[in-house]
Each structure stands twice: as C-alpha cells, then as structure tokens.
Amino acid sequence: MxxxxxxxxxxxxxxxxxxxxxxxxxxxxxxxxxxxxxxxxxxxxxxxxxxxxxxxxxxxxxxxxxxxxxxxxxxxxxxxxxxxxxxxxxxxxxxxxxxxxxxxxxxxxxxxxxxxxxxxxxxxxxxxxxxxxxxxxxxxxxxxxxxxxxxxxxxxxxxxxxxxxxxxxxxVYGDYLLFTKKGENRILLNMGGIANFTYLPASAEADAVFTTDTGPGNTLLDAFTQKYFNEPYDSDGAYATAGTCHPGLLRALKDHPFFDAPFPKTTGPEVFNQTFVAVAQEKSDAHSLSANDLLATLARFSADTIVAAIRRATHISEPHTLYVSGGGAHNPVLMQGIREQLPTSFQICKIDELGVSGDxxxxxxxxxxxxxxxxxxxxxxxxxxxxxxxxxxxxxxxx
Ligand SMILES: Nc1ncnc2c1ncn2[C@@H]1O[C@H](COP(=O)(O)OP(=O)(O)OP(=O)(O)O)[C@@H](O)[C@H]1O
Ligand SMILES: CC(=O)N[C@H]1[C@@H]2OC[C@@H](O2)[C@@H](O)[C@@H]1O[C@H](C)C(=O)O
CATH class of the missing domain: 3.30.420.40 (ATPase, nucleotide binding domain)
Structure with missing residues (x-):
C-alpha cells in the first residue's frame, strides 16, 4: 500500500x-x-x-x-x-x-x-x-x-x-457540528466581504438547519474606502459615522433581484461591486454624494439586508441568540445597524463567547x-x- x-x-x-x-x-x-x-x-x-x-x-x-x-x-x-x-x-x-x-x-x-x-x-x-x-x-x-x-x-x-x-x-457543516445547542435557537452571522448566516434551531435537528448568504458585508465598504481614502477598510466605521445615509440611494441599492430571490442563495463581488453602486447612484440621482455619506449608506445597506434576511428566515418573535463573527463584527456601525433593527427577543453577542475567535x-x-x-x-x-x-x-x- x-x-x-x-x-x-x-x-x-x-x-x-x-x-x-x-x-x-x-x-x-x-x-x-x-x-x-x-x-x-x-x-x-x-x-x-x-x-x-x-x-x-x-x-x-x-x-x-x-x-x-x-x-x-x-x-x-x-x-x-x-x-x-x-x-x-x-x-x-x-x-x-x-x-x-x-x-x-x-x-x-x-x-x-x-x-x-x-x-x-x-x-x-x-x-x-x-x-x-x-x-x-x-x-x-x-x-x-x-x-x-x-x-x-x-x-x-x-x-x-x-x-x-x-x-x-x-x-453550516462545521457550525452544526460545533455549535448546535438543544433548547437554543442560534443564528451564526459571519460578516466578511459577503455576509452569511447559519440558523441552528433549538430542536437541534440536522434537517432543520438553514444557511444563506445575505448580500454584502464589508465588500462595498472596503472598495469605496480604498477608492476615496486609500485605506484598506473603514476602521471602526469612522468614515461612515461622519456621514449620513441617503434614503434614495439605499432604496436603489436594495432594488436588486438577489434580495427577492428565494433562500438559500449565494453571491459575491461579481455582483456587489463598484459598478453595481454606480448604477444605483444613477437611478437615485445620488452621483454627487460625499464619500462619507456614501459609506454611511453602504453600511446601512449591509445592515438592513442582513436583518431583512434574518427576519424572513426565522420566527422573529421567538427568542434567538445571534453570534457574530468575521471582520464586520469589529465595525460598530454595522453592529449598531443590526442591533437596532432586531427585536428584544434577540440576544446579540460575538461567537468568541462559544470559545472560537470570530476572526x-x-x-x-x-x-x-x-x-x-x-x-x-x-x-x-x-x-x-x-x-x-x-x-x-x-x-x-x-x-
Ligand atoms: N476594526 C475594524 N473596523 C471596521 N471593519 C473592520 C475592522 N476589522 C476588520 N474589518 C473588516 O473586516 C474585513 C475582513 O473580514 P474577514 O476577514 O472576515 O473577511 P473575509 O474572510 O475575507 O471575507 P469572506 O468571509 O466574505 O470570504 C476587512 O476587510 C474590513 O472590512
Ligand atoms: C464562493 C465563496 O468563496 N464564498 C464565500 C464568501 O465569503 C462569505 C460568503 O461568500 C460565503 O458564502 C463563502 O465563504 C464561507 C466560508 C462559507 O462558505 O461558509
């Protein structure tokens, strides 16, 4: 042999x-x-x-x-x-x-x-x-x-x-084996370039787990921080914090077939890139937005689409614990955007609490x-x- x-x-x-x-x-x-x-x-x-x-x-x-x-x-x-x-x-x-x-x-x-x-x-x-x-x-x-x-x-x-x-x-394959807990509805949200989550139901049954990408996590924030500030990412969300969300652009960004498509689904920067944002800016007459306002809008866009997906995929009023990982967990603007839109039945913490660092x-x-x-x-x-x-x-x- x-x-x-x-x-x-x-x-x-x-x-x-x-x-x-x-x-x-x-x-x-x-x-x-x-x-x-x-x-x-x-x-x-x-x-x-x-x-x-x-x-x-x-x-x-x-x-x-x-x-x-x-x-x-x-x-x-x-x-x-x-x-x-x-x-x-x-x-x-x-x-x-x-x-x-x-x-x-x-x-x-x-x-x-x-x-x-x-x-x-x-x-x-x-x-x-x-x-x-x-x-x-x-x-x-x-x-x-x-x-x-x-x-x-x-x-x-x-x-x-x-x-x-x-x-x-x-x-999801590793999440199910490492982190399922009977009696607790767990959502494991990873915010990398693209965001995704695993849903681990309290029943702990394998045939009830669920996973999907939700859309952009940091990818658009990174692309525009690199373009306008020549830095790899918006550290601690500082640039986005200094800006204001543009509601028209936010609507135009969300008006993409990916968000209405049934679960589960996956995506990447092939779809969510600078061209995608330019088209949405064109549609919403938001070309002359400042870099800070653009980043504030993009951070809102990521947070909103993550929350919308979680709302669609879960019984939202039931108790859940949301464990966050990935680089986006270090961005307070994303974290705040998610926290303020989820009901109090959701407890939010970092995956580190389960013994594995989010990074x-x-x-x-x-x-x-x-x-x-x-x-x-x-x-x-x-x-x-x-x-x-x-x-x-x-x-x-x-x-
Ligand atoms: N302190 C911070 N403030 C804001 N954003 C941060 C911070 N630290 C990391 N990030 C973000 O996290 C990103 C890296 O995240 P991560 O390594 O999870 O992504 P990835 O694994 O490459 O992506 P994917 O999971 O989509 O393949 C950085 O590009 C940046 O946008
Ligand atoms: C094709 C690809 O590399 N997808 C990544 C990407 O990064 C996050 C999200 O999009 C996720 O679907 C996936 O990675 C993680 C590790 C996954 O497969 O769970």
Whole structure:
C-alpha cells in the first residue's frame, strides 16, 4: 500500500487529529491560519484552537489577485500562474506560522486549504440554462501539500456543487457540528466581504438547519474606502459615522433581484461591486454624494439586508441568540445597524463567547470539514436545499 495512504488510514482512526485550517476570503486581507486539535467526528466533534494568525498580504500580492478577482475578462496566463503560485505561497505561510509557534510540520496531521475564490457564479447569477452552479478557488492543494510536507485537503466547494448546492455557504457543516445547542435557537452571522448566516434551531435537528448568504458585508465598504481614502477598510466605521445615509440611494441599492430571490442563495463581488453602486447612484440621482455619506449608506445597506434576511428566515418573535463573527463584527456601525433593527427577543453577542475567535472561525470550519472527510461520515441534513449531505475536499499527498 502507498505509505501516504497508510498514514491517512492510521490518522483517520485516531481519537484526535491536529489540523491546520486555512482561509483566504473575499476581502483579500490575508491568510487565516488556525492550528486546531480536533477530536472525534460528527456530533461528537470537539475542537480546540491551539494557535491562530492572520498573515497579512503584501499590497503587491493583493494587486495581482485583484487583476483576476471576480472579473469576467482576465489575462488567462495570470490565472494559470497564480494557481500554483498561491498554493506554494500559502504552504510557505503555513511553515512560517509553524516555525513561529514552535511546532514541527511532522506534528501536524492535515492541512485543510480553502484556497482563494476568484470567481463565483451560481446559476441565478450567470442565467445560462445549460450550465450548472459554478465557483472557482485557486491555490492548488498539491502545491500546499508538497510545500508543507503535510497531507492536504482542498477545493471543498466542487463536491457541494456536484451534489446540487451552490458551493457555498459551507460554514453550516462545521457550525452544526460545533455549535448546535438543544433548547437554543442560534443564528451564526459571519460578516466578511459577503455576509452569511447559519440558523441552528433549538430542536437541534440536522434537517432543520438553514444557511444563506445575505448580500454584502464589508465588500462595498472596503472598495469605496480604498477608492476615496486609500485605506484598506473603514476602521471602526469612522468614515461612515461622519456621514449620513441617503434614503434614495439605499432604496436603489436594495432594488436588486438577489434580495427577492428565494433562500438559500449565494453571491459575491461579481455582483456587489463598484459598478453595481454606480448604477444605483444613477437611478437615485445620488452621483454627487460625499464619500462619507456614501459609506454611511453602504453600511446601512449591509445592515438592513442582513436583518431583512434574518427576519424572513426565522420566527422573529421567538427568542434567538445571534453570534457574530468575521471582520464586520469589529465595525460598530454595522453592529449598531443590526442591533437596532432586531427585536428584544434577540440576544446579540460575538461567537468568541462559544470559545472560537470570530476572526478564526472560517479557517476553523475548514479544519472541521477535513476532519469529517477523513474520519467522519456524512451528516444527514435531509432534503434541505443548499445543504446537501456530503463530505468535501480533495486529498493531496506530499510525496
Ligand atoms: N476594526 C475594524 N473596523 C471596521 N471593519 C473592520 C475592522 N476589522 C476588520 N474589518 C473588516 O473586516 C474585513 C475582513 O473580514 P474577514 O476577514 O472576515 O473577511 P473575509 O474572510 O475575507 O471575507 P469572506 O468571509 O466574505 O470570504 C476587512 O476587510 C474590513 O472590512
Ligand atoms: C464562493 C465563496 O468563496 N464564498 C464565500 C464568501 O465569503 C462569505 C460568503 O461568500 C460565503 O458564502 C463563502 O465563504 C464561507 C466560508 C462559507 O462558505 O461558509
């Protein structure tokens, strides 16, 4: 038998595995690296984050990704080159983190690598009846495996699509295993570039969980903060706080078919980008808005569409706890916009209260997905649209 297969077979049977989860999200801020100890599998999974870091990307690297990111027309050679380049680069960042943490690569069992989404095209977006839901993540897993010397699982989203999903959100699979609590209706809201949530009903039944993207989280705020202030994001919502929301533009922003489409649904910066905002400004005669007023309106837009989705998807008057994660949890304007629109039956707190840092959560979730693929079985989510009962990730051997 292949030695690597033997190794995988052995580690799959152990009660505990050490897994590094990697996430590089739509904000392009950096690589999230979470070293986790994962024991058990399925509903018996328990997880402890031993180390976490976000390794920031250099501006030149961000520019290279932006040249192909969420664009219909790109330099194909650059896409081809970036695929192995990002895999190797992520592998090197993993080695760098391990060395800082004083952990030998040989002491890690698996890497779970999300890669970098460069294009997301669910059917509702591309509207080509002969084509399926589609999404593309680059940063090939073979290169991560060879660079780290660790067996790597990657490209998680294709199996989800092959089973009828849109390739996202995948967080629900980890959320259900780690955070379900009988007797408590939980909503786990992640505000990254795009916002999404997982609904974990008090019944704790797998076939009642629910997940969807809600629309923009930080992506538009980031784009316009970069454009007008040459800063990566509106730190603590300072620019938005200095502005005033423009009601006409807000209405025009919300007038997009994504928001009326049935759940579950997914989206990305392919839809919610500067062109989308320019069209809404045109429609609402709001071209000459100040940068601060624009940011105030965009923050309101994210908060309103998040709350509208939660209202549509839940029995709003029942008690719920909303656990917030992702970079948007650090933006007080977004947090306030959400808080003031939810009824008092909603308790709002950060996911950190459940023992996982909100910045680490997505990377941690990929570690859980890899653990399930290697050591678990399939959770039966019943016939919930958007949550096919699958295990995900392709396996790459370092040797
Ligand atoms: N102090 C802060 N004030 C305001 N915004 C912040 C702050 N800290 C982080 N953010 C926001 O969070 C973003 C990064 O969030 P995160 O890393 O969760 O996104 P991501 O994982 O790249 O996106 P996605 O989940 O859509 O793939 C930043 O780009 C910024 O907009
Ligand atoms: C295609 C893609 O990369 N989608 C991301 C993105 O970032 C947030 C939201 O849009 C979510 O649907 C997804 O990521 C998280 C990790 C998920 O799949 O749950």
């Amino acid at each position: 292949n030695e690597q297969l033997k190794k995988l077979y052995t580690l799959a049977q152990r009660p505990e595995r050490r897994i590094i989860g990697l996430m590089s999200g739509t904000s392009l801020d950096g690589l999230d690296v979470a070293l986790c100890r994962v024991s058990g599998s399925g509903l018996d999974t328990s997880l402890r984050v031993e180390h976490f870091a976000t390794v920031p990307y250099a501006e030149s690297f961000k520019q290279e990704i932006r040249a192909i990111f969420a664009k219909r027309h790109i330099d194909f050679q650059q896409l081809c080159l970036l695929n192995p380049y990002i895999g190797t680069y992520h592998g090197r960042l993993v080695r760098q983190c391990l060395s800082q943490w004083g952990v030998e690569p040989a002491a890690v069992d698996l890497v779970a690598s999300h890669g970098q989404t460069v294009y997301h095209a669910p059917r509702a977006q591309h509207q080509l009846p002969d084509y399926p839901n589609a999404t593309l993540q680059i940063g090939d897993g073979d290169h991560v495996a060879v660079t780290t010397g660790i067996i790597t699982l990657s490209d998680f989203r294709q199996r989800h699509i092959a089973a009828g999903g849109e390739g996202a959100p995948l967080a 680490a959560k997505e990377a941690v979730l990929f570690a859980v997905l890899a653990n399930e693929t290697v050591a678990g079985g399939k959770v039966n989510f019943g016939n919930r649209a958007g949550v096919p009962s699958v295990s995900m990730g392709k396996i790459s051997f370092p040797e």
